[in-house]
Amino acid sequence: MSMSAIYWQGTGKHVLTHEKFPRASRYAPEWVFKNEMGPNPLWLTERLCGKLKLEAGMRVLDLGCGRGLSSVFLAKEYDVQVWALDLWIRPSENLSQFALARVTDKVFPIHAEAHTLPFAHEFFDCIISIDAYHYFGTDLTYMGYLAPFVKPRGQIGIVVPGLHQPLPTPLPAHLAEKQAHGSTFWTWDMCTFQTATWWHDLWSHYPFFDVREAQAMPDGGDIWLDWEKAKSGARETTFPADVEVLASDENRFLTFVEAIGQRTACLSS
Template structure:
């Protein structure tokens, strides 16, 4: 995929903002399969430093509720003010397991490189997420995952690197089954075309986690990994 929109944000491909492989390109890829329209109310679930919220608000004119657990609302609000986006992005600190919103309040929920931390179980979407999206509204997620069902070799390769995160990574087929079971009407489910490019953007930063990733990850690892994405409606 040619990430045309993300090119306008190259100043943000830095240690300060990125929390992993290029999240702007992840969000561009995800939203290219959704239909976000000006004025829609959208949750960016697990928004991190709010980069992906900035992208959605600017590119589509949506109002974004930037919801995250590890980053405080205050930290994100400071960034949002610097960006001059306080009318369009609302920072909220909270856990995806107990969102504080009214039912049917949102036109869409988008989530990049986050949903696997909490949503990787059957029933989560149905019980904790779907009720906040209005009838016919949209959901889209993109997360790191495995290309094939993990086996012993995958464990040997990844156990020390991913640790407890290992069980959070799944294959595309696994996610499809879970979302279908939870009632999402899937419009598209796919593996990222830009995996190598997104990783290269991250490994170019001097973020300590990126430096560590560069030390630990080999071609053998990359051969097993990808980003997997699902988009659909409720």
């Protein structure tokens, strides 16, 4: 059984640990809770990076980085250079965060929209996107636009909220009902929460891009629930915790989908 804990030590220091995420467990929970914009980005990044080949000095684009938790993690854990790109969060704010984390020599905040990327083709060794790609990458042509920004054999890896299985109609009651904090979990824009098969099919249209993996995290709903529980015990959070809906779901529908692909050498075929 997975174990997440947020607790007060004798010293009065807050600690957030998870046995499945030893690297992420070393980061200060106050920093995580203050800057997260969705289920623990450090956990999702640690899981994804375990499947990518990252080497020191590589150029990585963190697409939709939010407040850049994943960008800091990439720089600190893998010694890569990170272009931390986001639309909603101002780069000056992120630069201050990166200065506090002492990574300004390796993490560069960029303000841009995912369809107008201000980079040269073949600039990056890798592109990652944590809990963001479903906002801009669900149409058939987007990967065709994005893939040229990585070098031949460059990797693209995403983690998005998704589904173990297609949702029935009508929607399961636990997703549609109001939670005690007053909000309903499921809103219409969650139509972008899709199965691994859906993502695999979406990414299978490009002759210059191989889908290496598209899978629903088998323990995704459990991890997500661990996060919501930890969040409910934290003092400062941006959004209320969704413990009820994740607990009722019992890892039946809600999970995270990880998709990883690699550019092939030739763009023209």
